[in-house]
Amino acid sequence: MSDPLNHIVVIGAGHIGTMITELLIASGDYAVTLVDQSQAALDAIPARTELKTHPLSVTDHDSLVQAMRGHYAVISAAPYSVTQHVARAAQAVGIHYLDLTEDVATTQAVRELAKHATHALIPQCGLAPGFISIVGMHLARRFEKIDALRLRVGALPEFPSNALGYNLTWSTAGVINEYCQPCDAIVQGKLVSVPPLEELEHFALDGVQYEAFNTSGGLGTLCETLAGRVRHLNYRTIRYPGHRDAMKLLLQDLRLAERPALLTEVLEYAIPGTPQDMVVIFATATGIRNGRVWQESYANTVYPQTIAGREWTAIQTTTACAVCAVLDLLVSGKVPSKGFVRQEDIELSAFLENRFGRAYATSTIAAAPLTLKATL
Numbered sequence: 001m002s003d004p005l006n007h008i009v010v011i012g013a014g015h016i017g018t019m020i021t022e023l024l025i026a027s028g029d030y031a032v033t034l035v036d037q038s039q040a041a042l043d044a045i046p047a048r049t050e051l052k053t054h055p056l057s058v059t060d061h062d063s064l065v066q067a068m069r070g071h072y073a074v075i076s077a078a079p080y081s082v083t084q085h086v087a088r089a090a091q092a093v094g095i096h097y098l099d100l101t102e103d104v105a106t107t108q109a110v111r112e113l114a115k116h117a118t119h120a121l122i123p124q125c126g127l128a129p130g131f132i133s134i135v136g137m138h139l140a141r142r143f144e145k146i147d148a149l150r151l152r153v154g155a156l157p158e159f160p161s162n163a164l165g166y167n168l169t170w171s172t173a174g175v176i177n178e179y180c181q182p183c184d185a186i187v188q189g190k191l192v193s194v195p196p197l198e199e200l201e202h203f204a205l206d207g208v209q210y211e212a213f214n215t216s217g218g219l220g221t222l223c224e225t226l227a228g229r230v231r232h233l234n235y236r237t238i239r240y241p242g243h244r245d246a247m248k249l250l251l252q253d254l255r256l257a258e259r260p261a262l263l264t265e266v267l268e269y270a271i272p273g274t275p276q277d278m279v280v281i282f283a284t285a286t287g288i289r290n291g292r293v294w295q296e297s298y299a300n301t302v303y304p305q306t307i308a309g310r311e312w313t314a315i316q317t318t319t320a321c322a323v324c325a326v327l328d329l330l331v332s333g334k335v336p337s338k339g340f341v342r343q344e345d346i347e348l349s350a351f352l353e354n355r356f357g358r359a360y361a362t363s364t365i366a367a368a369p370l371t372l373k374a375t376l
Contacts, residue, residue: 005031005050006331009067009074009095011058011086013041016100017077019312019320023356024327025050026308035067058082064089071095073330075125075323080174084109087121094118096330096337098323100126102178102217114340120330122341125323127279127315128153128235129220130343131360134351135283135298136222136233137344142296143287146230151219152212152282154238155315157274158303164247165240167274169315172264178237179247180257181216184223186233191223197248199234202241205282205299212236213244221342238280278303279314305359317359325357 006029010021013036024030031050035058036042042053056063058078068074068089073096076086080103087110090097096119101107107123114121124130132151140146157167182193200213218235226233250256256263279302286295302314312320326346329335334350351357 005029006072007031007033007070008327009033009035009071010077011035011074012077012079013038013045013053014077015313015316016319017075018045019316020075020077020324021045021051022308022310023320023324027324027355029331033067033071035064058085058089061085061089061092065092068093068095073098073119073327075327076100077323079171080106080177087113087123090119091117091121097121097123098125098326098330099123100130100319100323102126102129102174104181104184104217107217107220111340117339120335120337120339120341122326122330122335122343124217124220124343125326126319127155127281127322128218128237130322131318131351132218132235132281132283133220133222133343134346134348135281136219136285137225138348139283139285139296139298140226140230140287143285143289143294146226146285146287147293148232148284148286149226149230149234150232150284151235152238152280153218153235154210154212154280155318156238156240156278156280158276158278159274160240162271163242164271165243166271167277168268168271169273169277169313172267173260176251176257176260176263176267178215178217179251180260183214183216183235184219185214185235186223186227186230189228189231191227194234197244197251199236200244201236203282205280206301209241210238210280211241211244212238220344222344225342225344238282275304275311275313277314279318300360302360307359321356321359325351325354328354328356 010017021032033052035054037057039055054067074090076083076099080101083101083106091113110121110123132153136151155169185194196214198214202211215237281300284297304313305317
């Protein structure tokens with residue numbers, strides 16, 4: 001009898017990779033080979049018959065290729081700086097590839113690999129980029145003519161207690177990278193590059209004051225997809241008021257953008273993590289519908305959730321559930337199985353109806369646990 005499970009390689013045994021592994025195994029439809037260079041990190045994962053662990057560095061191409069053989073797909077939850085190694089190994093083996101990167105250069109490299117791929121290469125399967133592009137495209141399709149599309153996402157502490165109004169809930173290096181790299185946007189119908197940390201705005205949502213500003217990578221490929229169809233398109237990261245000015249001081253005035261490793265060390269020494277986080281998602285589209293100027297918005301706040309018997313932070317939930325939902329949709333034939341796949345090609349309804357994607361449908365910490373058992 002053939003093995004009914006889909007065998008998946010997960011790269012990275014950190015907070016996100018661990019949750020991806022737990023979700024896939026709990027679903028009953030997947031077996032996982034978890035890869036990390038740290039044996040200690042792998043040993044911290046409870047042993048199961050559906051789980052294998054493999055200690056190796058993803059920069060060891062031959063060993064990584066060997067570890068991937070015989071698997072259906074690989075999901076990279078590794079730092080953006082090494083993600084290209086995973087993509088090249090996946091293409092060499094000929095298995096499906098999914099990642100969570102917000103790094104623009106990495107996505108461009110994946111696009112080049114996809115030109116000759118026999119399987120699907122699906123980058124940016126997380127929150128932003130990722131889910132926010134699915135939402136943005138859904139809103140855009142609801143207009144006869146789309147004028148402006150504004151996408152905002154923030155991973156924030158529920159109870160900010162320092163001058164940054166921030167806790168480390170995500171990759172520190174990834175946050176610094178998106179604060180330093182140029183940002184894609186469409187302005188007056190033209191695809192342009194705008195500077196990070198600029199175009200500061202303030203708004204209130206559910207009675208809470210926020211700020212938002214340009215950061216890199218959040219739009220994924222959406223600018224290219226909507227080029228010529230929208231007059232204004234931008235993405236900005238949501239933070240509590242004052243955060244942008246403090247980060248400009250560190251990155252630009254003190255020139256720590258030139259020494260990202262030092263800034264990472266300083267932040268990780270001084271700024272605590274927290275399990276009490278939330279993810280704020282806010283998207284607004286304006287355009288012409290039925291001959292009238294119209295506006296439609298999507299707003300959601302996701303809090304920590306209990307899934308598969310464990311409590312997970314909001315950023316873990318939104319990131320891990322997003323890539324697991326895309327994997328499910330790939331297995332079920334609801335996304336293309338070959339070539340470069342864009343997030344905006346995924347239907348919002350299909351995503352939210354998926355057993356993993358339903359985590360986005362809940363917006364309170366008291367929400368019912370996500371049910372994972374389902375037939376694809």
